[in-house]
Structures are given as structure tokens and as C-alpha cells.
Amino acid sequence: MQGVRLSSIEPHAxxxxxxxxxxxxxxxxxxxxxxxxxxxxxxxxxxxxxxxxSQHAVEVTCEAPDDAFLLLDWLNSLIYEMAVRRxxxxxFAVSIEGHRLHGRAWGEPVDRARHMPAVEPKGATLTALKxxxxxxxxxxxxxxxxx
Amino acid sequence: xxxxxxxxxxxxEWRLDPAGVMRVPAVLFGEEGLIAEMDEKVLEQIRNVAxxxxxxxxxYTMPDAHWGYGFPIGGVAAFDPDEGGVVSAGGVGFDISCGxxxxxxxxxPDDLAGCKEALADSLFRTIPAGVxxxxxxxxxxxxxxxxxxxxxxxxxxxxxxxAEDLDRIEExxxxxxxxxxxxxxxARQRQREEMGTLGSGNHYLEVQEVSAISDDAVAKSFGLAxxxxxxxxxxxxxxxxxxxxTDFLREMALAAPAHGITLPDLELACAPIxxxxxxxxxxxxxxxxxxxxxxxxxxxxxxxxxxAHFFPDTALPVLFDVSxxxxxxxxxxxxxxxxxxxxxxxxxxxxxxxxxxxxxxxxAATGQPVFIGGSMGTSSAIxxxxxxxxxxxxxxxxxxAGRRLSRHQALKQWHGRALVDELRQRGIIIKSxxxxxxxxxxxxxxxxxxxxxxxxxxxxxxxxxxxxxxxICIKG
Numbered sequence: 001m002q003g004v005r006l007s008s009i010e011p012h013a014x015x016x017x018x019x020x021x022x023x024x025x026x027x028x029x030x031x032x033x034x035x036x037x038x039x040x041x042x043x044x045x046x047x048x049x050x051x052x053x054s055q056h057a058v059e060v061t062c063e064a065p066d067d068a069f070l071l072l073d074w075l076n077s078l079i080y081e082m083a084v085r086r087x088x089x090x091x092f093a094v095s096i097e098g099h100r101l102h103g104r105a106w107g108e109p110v111d112r113a114r115h116m117p118a119v120e121p122k123g124a125t126l127t128a129l130k131x132x133x134x135x136x137x138x139x140x141x142x143x144x145x146x147x
Numbered sequence: 148x149x150x151x152x153x154x155x156x157x158x159x160e161w162r163l164d165p166a167g168v169m170r171v172p173a174v175l176f177g178e179e180g181l182i183a184e185m186d187e188k189v190l191e192q193i194r195n196v197a198x199x200x201x202x203x204x205x206x207y208t209m210p211d212a213h214w215g216y217g218f219p220i221g222g223v224a225a226f227d228p229d230e231g232g233v234v235s236a237g238g239v240g241f242d243i244s245c246g247x248x249x250x251x252x253x254x255x256p257d258d259l260a261g262c263k264e265a266l267a268d269s270l271f272r273t274i275p276a277g278v279x280x281x282x283x284x285x286x287x288x289x290x291x292x293x294x295x296x297x298x299x300x301x302x303x304x305x306x307x308x309x310a311e312d313l314d315r316i317e318e319x320x321x322x323x324x325x326x327x328x329x330x331x332x333x334a335r336q337r338q339r340e341e342m343g344t345l346g347s348g349n350h351y352l353e354v355q356e357v358s359a360i361s362d363d364a365v366a367k368s369f370g371l372a373x374x375x376x377x378x379x380x381x382x383x384x385x386x387x388x389x390x391x392x393t394d395f396l397r398e399m400a401l402a403a404p405a406h407g408i409t410l411p412d413l414e415l416a417c418a419p420i421x422x423x424x425x426x427x428x429x430x431x432x433x434x435x436x437x438x439x440x441x442x443x444x445x446x447x448x449x450x451x452x453x454x455a456h457f458f459p460d461t462a463l464p465v466l467f468d469v470s471x472x473x474x475x476x477x478x479x480x481x482x483x484x485x486x487x488x489x490x491x492x493x494x495x496x497x498x499x500x501x502x503x504x505x506x507x508x509x510x511a512a513t514g515q516p517v518f519i520g521g522s523m524g525t526s527s528a529i530x531x532x533x534x535x536x537x538x539x540x541x542x543x544x545x546x547x548a549g550r551r552l553s554r555h556q557a558l559k560q561w562h563g564r565a566l567v568d569e570l571r572q573r574g575i576i577i578k579s580x581x582x583x584x585x586x587x588x589x590x591x592x593x594x595x596x597x598x599x600x601x602x603x604x605x606x607x608x609x610x611x612x613x614x615x616x617x618x619i620c621i622k623g
Binding site: 015021022084086116117124 | 186188213214215216217220237240241242277278279280281333336337339346347348349386389390392393396397400401412413414416550553554555556580581582583584586587623
């Protein structure tokens with residue numbers, strides 16, 4: 001990665017198409033940033049994250065044997081918190097040491113009139129599951145989420 | 148999909164011969180147009196399924212197959228525990244025992260004329276639908292365990308429905324072999340407030356009109372006549388099933404090397420049926436089936452309450468309740484020999500033909516009803532188990548139209564409000580908490596259901612009985 005200016009890599013979240021479900025992808029200058037963006041993509045599948053306030057903060061800790069399973073665990077922890085607390089999240093902060101993740105998600109209770117949530121994420125899957133550094137130094141974290 | 152690797156066996160059946168590490172052929176059902184329209188990933192996924200240990204006969208896709216995770220949606224595969232056969236969480240899906248229940252009303256569309264809007268509003272208010280909705284039944288740990296063991300039987304014992312409903316549900320409303328202890332704390336937490344909820348995505352409650360009859364004798368036996376109003380409920384095991392899928396998909400993927408299983412793709416995570424993990428998954432998955440059966444039973448009760456307000460004399464008997472995301476142990480004939488196999492049906496409906504010993508007496512002479520769900524503005528279908536080749540594809544048929552476009556593509560093409568207005572012009576009332584959800588579920592995002600049903604009929608997977616057109620749709 002010599003010569004690559006990591007600061008030039010703009011973190012961003014995107015959805016990618018899948019038959020019945022939805023692909024979530026996070027891209028960022030670091031692994032942690034890509035995980036944050038993948039979480040934001042998860043929200044994108046449900047609703048527009050821009051209007052979500054940060055009333056509630058939820059802490060998540062995961063440990064997994066490799067990066068791919070760590071992403072799976074991170075997204076599934078968020079799906080669980082969204083389901084049991086009836087929240088949508090709009091902001092995320094992730095730190096990763098080895099294969100141990102500490103994350104924080106900020107959000108607010110689902111407001112059906114305002115958020116108009118399209119789908120309910122059921123679980124992150126092993127399909128198209130990938131965490132990797134691209135040649136340009138950007139990290140990509142993605143998988144298909146069953147909705 | 149590129150058809151060149153496939154051999155055409157008939158107008159409705161295509162075969163991929165075993166090659167490389169495939170243990171059995173893959174067989175795809177559907178006429179040429181339907182197969183060609185399928186994503187290339189469907190072939191890749193069913194080819195991978197054909198590589199799994201202990202698979203028997205062939206790996207099948209139904210005419211509504213589309214790209215899933217692990218197995219394709221519309222995938223069917225059977226595994227023999229005596230040959231090292233496996234059970235796969237991705238072969239069942241996260242929405243364990245998602246299925247369709249159809250109720251008879253004894254009403255005609257004219258009966259709804261003065262109250263259709265009010266009825267739609269009342270159904271929408273009464274039946275929790277969409278993200279963030281909660282049911283009114285909160286279960287403590289003891290009741291949760293009873294529900295997971297008892298399924299719809301538990302629900303009826305709690306006053307949600309009538310004893311005769313149970314004769315009209317697969318397994319009599321209670322899946323044996325459920326192991327509540329195998330269901331995680333997280334799965335239980337997710338279900339705490341979700342009993343009696345529809346969910347979101349493609350789940351719905353529809354009030355429908357029988358618009359055509361294809362088999363008079365079977366329709367009559369099912370209590371169906373042209374112009375009848377029926378109700379179809381499409382939903383599953385809610386958060387509990389989703390979490391069971393999440394828990395076991397991960398555990399199976401990580402444990403595969405220890406079980407000596409080489410996965411063609413990680414998404415095919417599985418465990419030997421005769422392993423501690425395989426048995427634990429089966430116990431949890433069966434508890435998930437019971438959760439789905441209880442859920443549809445409670446929604447039936449809520450629906451009856453609404454209809455009783457408008458039509459005090461209606462009883463809304465259950466026609467039948469089918470599940471289309473399951474793994475069930477069944478006996479099937481393979482090369483003249485009866486064998487106990489574990490049949491995965493993911494987005495596929497069991498379709499036992501007449502005389503099958505596991506059918507309730509009501510359907511012994513006809514075979515079981517098979518429900519093919521539509522998508523808001525399109526028709527749905529009622530079919531029946533086949534008579535000519537009862538063991539065809541391990542007695543399985545399709546479950547819906549199958550998606551043609553991704554949610555992403557659908558969102559670019561349709562607007563929810565415009566769709567709702569357009570459908571209202573056609574006399575269909577849509578009630579949904581999310582206009583974006585409606586757009587993602589646009590009827591045009593799905594394949595032509597009549598082509599799928601025709602393909603299932605001509606391929607001998609199930610036979611056409613009746614066509615249903617939507618009148619009211621409560622969309623999750």
C-alpha cells in the first residue's frame with residue numbers, strides 16, 4: 001500500500017442487488033471504517049439514515065476467528081439490538097484489535113410514519129461475505145442480509 | 148441463465164449432469180423462458196447443493212427459483228443420515244416455516260361492498276404488520292417453552308382458535324421433536340413481543356376472490372367455488388426463527404472442518420444429521436416451526452375477530468396451512484426402496500398426493516392443498532398434490548412467483564404511493580406502514596405467477612385447482 005493516500009478514500013455505504021434480499025457494503029480507509037459503513041448500509045436497507053437522531057447509544061462487543069466472521073457477528077449484533085430495542089441506528093463507531101471488535105451504535109426508536117421502514121433485517125448471511133483490502137488501500141466489508 | 152450446460156429432459160424439466168465434486172444431478176423445473184430468466188447464481192447454488200454429503204436422488208429447483216443464500220430459494224434436496232447426510236441452516240432459511248394459511252369465509256365480493264374500506268382499516272389496525280410492530284401477547288420463559296413445544300396446539304389451548312383448526316395444519320399443528328432448550332436466549336428475546344405479528348418484506352394478509360376454478364371436483368372438496376371470498380395469511384416464525392438461523396449458520400460454518408465437511412461455498416454451512424450440532428439444529432428448527440404455526444394461529448384468531456364484527460355469522464374455517472421453509476424427516480422411495488430422508492424445502496411447498504399416509508383424512512382422497520402466493524396486484528393460486536408422480540422432487544412444488552428484480556431495481560422503477568393508487572383503481576386496497584416497502588414489493592418485481600403455476604402443473608409437481616385475485620392486502 002506504499003504511496004497510497006488513505007485519507008483520499010472517502011468512507012461510504014452502499015447497497016448491492018441480490019435476488020430477494022439485499023447486499024450491504026461498507027468501504028473505508030481502515031477495516032474499522034469499512035465496518036462502520038457496512039452498518040450504515042444495513043440501515044440504508046431499512047430507511048434513510050440521515051434523519052435518525054442519536055437519542056440512544058448501544059454498545060456491542062464481538063470476537064470471531066477471522067475478519068469475515070467478525071463482520072457477520074457485528075451486523076448480526078446490530079440486527080439483534082434493532083429487533084429487541086425497536087431502534088434504528090444512524091451513526092456507528094467501531095474499533096478493532098485483532099479479531100475483537102468494540103462498537104457503538106446511536107439511534108432512536110422506530111417511528112413508522114417518519115422512517116417508513118421498508119424491510120426488517122432477519123440476519124446477515126455467509127453469502128458474498130467478504131472483508132478485504134483493495135489495491136488502492138481501501139477496505140471493503142460486505143455480505144448479503146436476509147430481509 | 149445460460150442453458151447450454153443443461154440437458155432438456157422435457158418441455159418442463161432440465162438436468163445438469165454430475166461433474167466434478169457433484170454427487171447427484173441437479174434438476175431444474177420450468178419452461179425455457181422461466182429458466183432462461185433465472186439468475187446464473189441459481190444454477191451455481193443448486194450445483195453446490197448437489198455436492199453436499201449424503202444427498203440423495205437429485206438437487207431440485209422449482210419453477211419460481213431465484214438466487215438465495217446457501218440453497219437457492221425454490222430449492223429442494225434430500226439427505227440420508229445413513230450415508231453421512233447433512234442438515235443445513237441455509238437450506239431451510241432464516242424465516243423457518245414461513246408459510247401460507249388460507250381461510251374460507253362463505254362470503255361473496257358483493258357482501259364486502261358496503262364495508263370493504265372499513266374492513267381493510269380494521270384488519271390493518273388489528274394485525275400488527277411491518278418493522279417495529281409488536282403483538283399484544285408477551286410470553287414468559289415457561290409459556291415460551293410451551294409454545295415452542297406445542298405450536299398451533301398451544302395457541303388453540305390458549306384460546307386462539309378452535310380445535311378443528313388443527314386438523315387443517317401440516318403435522319396437526321404441532322411439529323414433533325422440538326427442543327426448546329436448543330433455542331438461544333437471543334432467539335427468545337427477539338420473539339418476546341412478536342407473537343401474532345405479520346412481519347415485513349413479502350409477508351401479507353390478503354382478502355381474495357376465487358376468480359377461476361381449474362379442477363371442479365377438488366375445488367368442491369376444498370370448499371371453493373368461483374366468486375368465493377377467502378383470506379390468505381403469509382408469514383413465518385418471526386424473530387425467533389431469524390435468530391435460530393443466524394445462530395446455527397455461524398456455528399455450522401465454523402464446525403464444518405471438524406465434521407470433515409469440505410464446503411463448496413461457506414454459505415452451504417451444514418452439519419451431519421447424526422452429530423450433536425445437527426441434532427441440536429433440528430430440535431431448534433422444529434421449535435421454530437412450532438413458533439410459525441402458533442403465529443399463524445394467533446393471526447387467524449385476530450382475523451376472525453375482525454370479520455366477526457362485520458359479519459357475525461362467519462366462522463372462517465381453515466382450508467389448510469402449509470410451510471415452505473423447512474427440513475422434515477419423511478419416507479420416500481428411492482430406486483424401489485423406502486428410505487427415511489431429511490427433505491430440505493427452502494421456498495418450496497410440500498405437495499403430498501392423494502393417499503399419502505401423513506395427510507389428514509380430509510385430504511386423503513385429493514392430496515394436500517398447495518398455496519402459491521402472489522404479490523399484491525397479482526393472482527395467487529391454490530394447487531393440490533400430484534396424482535401421477537407422487538414422489539416427484541420428493542413431493543415438492545413451488546411457493547410463489549419468485550422475484551424477477553432485486554429490491555434495489557424495484558425501488559428505481561416504482562413509487563409506493565403511485566402503486567397503491569394504481570391498485571386502488573383496479574379495486575385492490577393496499578394497507579401498509581411503508582410506501583418504500585410497497586415499492587420494493589411491486590407486483591412487477593416478481594415473475595409471471597401464471598407461468599410459474601403452469602410450469603408446476605405441467606411438470607407434474609402439483610395440479611391447478613383455483614386462481615385467487617386480491618381484494619384487500621395488508622402488507623408488512
